[in-house]
Amino acid sequence: MTEAMSNMEQPPLVAHLIYRLDIGGLETLLVDAINRMPAHKYRHVVICLTDYTDFAERITRPGVAVHALHKPPGLGLGAHARLFKLLRRLRPAVLHTYNLGTIEYHATALLAGVPVRVHAEHGRDAGDPHGVNRKHNLLRRLLVPVIDRFVPVSRDLDRWLQEVVGIPAAKTLLIDNGVDTERFRPASDTPPASDPAEPWSAAAGSSCGHPFVIGAVGRLQDVKHHAGLIEAFALLRHMLPEQSARLRLVLVGDGPLRARLEQQVAAAGLQDCVWLAGARSDVAPVMRSFSLFALSSIAEGTPVTMLEAMASGLPVVSTAVGGIPDLVLDGATGTLVPPRDPQRMAEALASYVRDQERARLHGSHGRERIERKYSIAAMLATYVDLYDGLCRTKTPHREVITQCAE
Missing domain, CATH: 3.40.50.2000 (Glycogen Phosphorylase B;)
Structure with missing residues (x-):
């Protein structure tokens, strides 16, 4: 009872599901977003399907746990079970997944009771540079009812999701990537x-x-x-x-x-x-x-x-x-x-x-x-607005609605 009340008093938790946390552009963006998103708005946890390296030490925000599911190559059905148990324990308000390798786990999140589910597309694979793989696009379409919002990070990806994959425009939100213009300067x-x-x-x-x-x-x-x-x-x-x-x-x-x-x-x-x-x-x-x-x-x-x-x-x-x-x-x-x-x-x-x-x-x-x-401040403000709006409409308990909207 005390633990439940303590959880309700804290900002909502966002669980970021990524294939592997290692050096890379997407991973850098994720770390920067966690470090710089206003602490009173959301808490964060990172879940890696496979594993993570010492790159995780770049997360400087206190209290951010990093979990590894150690998914083996192939189907790795055990990863679904491990993720289900972890989500049931953590009780995040939002699951935010990144790229094709993590999209199927939205079904697991639905079963685990995660109310808000967001999927971001940051790019396509070398083996399918134009994103026309029928099997992959069918998977994306089948998960449309489960995913609250698809987030493409470029106009090209936004057009592709709608025109090639067949994701309804109402389900997509373009959010440009942002960069720290103080750290990166001439x-x-x-x-x-x-x-x-x-x-x-x-x-x-x-x-x-x-x-x-x-x-x-x-x-x-x-x-x-x-x-x-x-x-x-x-x-x-x-x-x-x-x-x-x-x-x-x-x-x-x-x-x-x-x-x-x-x-x-x-x-x-x-x-x-x-x-x-x-x-x-x-x-x-x-x-x-x-x-x-x-x-x-x-x-x-x-x-x-x-x-x-x-x-x-x-x-x-x-x-x-x-x-x-x-x-x-x-x-x-x-x-x-x-x-x-x-x-x-x-x-x-x-x-x-x-x-x-x-x-x-x-x-x-x-x-x-x-x-x-392309400032990081503009990018983070848009993500906060997205989380806030979905929390208001999707979270059933009044106490959590208040937390999301604060």
Whole structure:
């Protein structure tokens, strides 16, 4: 009785169900949202279908528990039972799931008595970049009665959910991703400090003048198509032989393709100018060491790393996939190229190496665009409004309605 009354006196609990909590754009967004959402509005718990790494330590808000269900490959029906028991114990007001791997668990949440259920789509898989897999889309449609709101994070994903998948417009709410514009800021706004890439720059040689650093941040997996970016960088060096000595490519991130990419770099003889930096906890200062941000993905939603790069005042060269054309203004904040076209990407990169005033101008315009449309404060306010509205209409007990609406 006392415990139940204590629970009612606390803000409502949001259970975030994610496949794995590890370094990545979606995961960074989730952690930032938990850390910065007003504490008097909602409490949070993170549930990982598989497991989590020490990335979970980036959750600095007190009292946020992280649970792992240790789901094995395949159906893993036991994960449904473990999630059911956990939800019955935690009694969250909201279940918020992320991407295809977690969507089926809304049925479990319904059985467990979770009143509000939200599913976010942050991007599509490399194996289905256009989102036309019939089995997956059928699953999404079958769960429409169970899910209160689908949240696409780009206009492209919003159109896809409605026109391809067949989700009713009344069930979707577009919420643009947001970025911390204080942490990610241009190098010109930051007091001089040691360059995070300095050891690599020194090892590569410093007699070539100021290096032009092309940077990419993201998990080393198929959907990011880093192999195409490395190929484009090799073409760039041949395209600009007089500039090649100062050209650098830095890939920040780790993942299953690292060994293969290292082999590609070695085979192309690029070891002295391409650095696979691995996972980094200091992405913001690393961004400020870049001259340009490049993204070679074959599928995306609204990539958080691109928001961070634009907030850092960097011009962008990117493939025109997913929500990126809505974010990057081609010819104003960056340059868009077709996916899987290293030649076009090399040409776009060359235009900024040749004209660094253009690079500076596009980076400045990108920063202004982020400040206007993609702040983390605006994103969090929209999520709070979504939770509040659904809690008011879906939570049966008057006491919890008051908590959700406060």
